[in-house]
Amino acid sequence: MKRVLLLNLHQKYEGFANGNLTRDLLSEAKIFFSNNGYEIQETTIEDGYDVAQELEKFKWADLFFVQSPVYWMGLPWLGKKYIDDIFSGGVNTVTYVSDGRSKDDPSKVYGSGGLMGEKRYMLSFTYNCPESEFDNPKGFFDGLSLDEANVALHKTFQFCGAVPYASYAVHDIYKSEFDINDAFKKLHKHLEHTLK
Numbered sequence: 001m002k003r004v005l006l007l008n009l010h011q012k013y014e015g016f017a018n019g020n021l022t023r024d025l026l027s028e029a030k031i032f033f034s035n036n037g038y039e040i041q042e043t044t045i046e047d048g049y050d051v052a053q054e055l056e057k058f059k060w061a062d063l064f065f066v067q068s069p070v071y072w073m074g075l076p077w078l079g080k081k082y083i084d085d086i087f088s089g090g091v092n093t094v095t096y097v098s099d100g101r102s103k104d105d106p107s108k109v110y111g112s113g114g115l116m117g118e119k120r121y122m123l124s125f126t127y128n129c130p131e132s133e134f135d136n137p138k139g140f141f142d143g144l145s146l147d148e149a150n151v152a153l154h155k156t157f158q159f160c161g162a163v164p165y166a167s168y169a170v171h172d173i174y175k176s177e178f179d180i181n182d183a184f185k186k187l188h189k190h191l192e193h194t195l196k
Helices: 020-035 051-060 077-089 151-159 180-195
Strands: 002-008 038-044 063-069 120-126 168-170
Touching: 002 020, 002 051, 020 038, 020 063, 020 120, 020 180, 038 051, 051 077, 077 151, 120 151, 168 180
Parallel strands: 002 038, 002 063, 063 120, 120 168
Antiparallel strands: none
């Protein structure tokens, strides 16, 4: 049976970032994974976490589904702390052995010492910015794609050997005409297209 770890990396900011959208997107993802035969474990970092228990979840999972808001062009600081705690805590056991290089073997290159080579991950973000800011040379992100704008998180997983699936994002979340049901439909479609 396939196994997925659903990661809620939200950090609450009273009044404008309460976490409802992150929670609801994860609920929709959970429906998809349940309907498609996955065993599921979950972590909501705001509820607190134990590094050893999280590493057991990382060892168990075949797929990591990461749901996070983007604050100031990156993860919330609590999400970054979680990533630092878990990925560093798993050295020599779950995440990586070394940076991969070897003085005895020049073919061993930086970033090849990961232990998660049989695992996959998918990033899913919520943004205030419009989708048109990505892949647009005149846009705020200077032509970067969604994945290029989130290269640090991708490289963290890839340093440990995990392989990416296509990312998903919801945009313009503060606009009055934001349609949450449309976001849910697009998430299901993305999961269906990517994982089946």
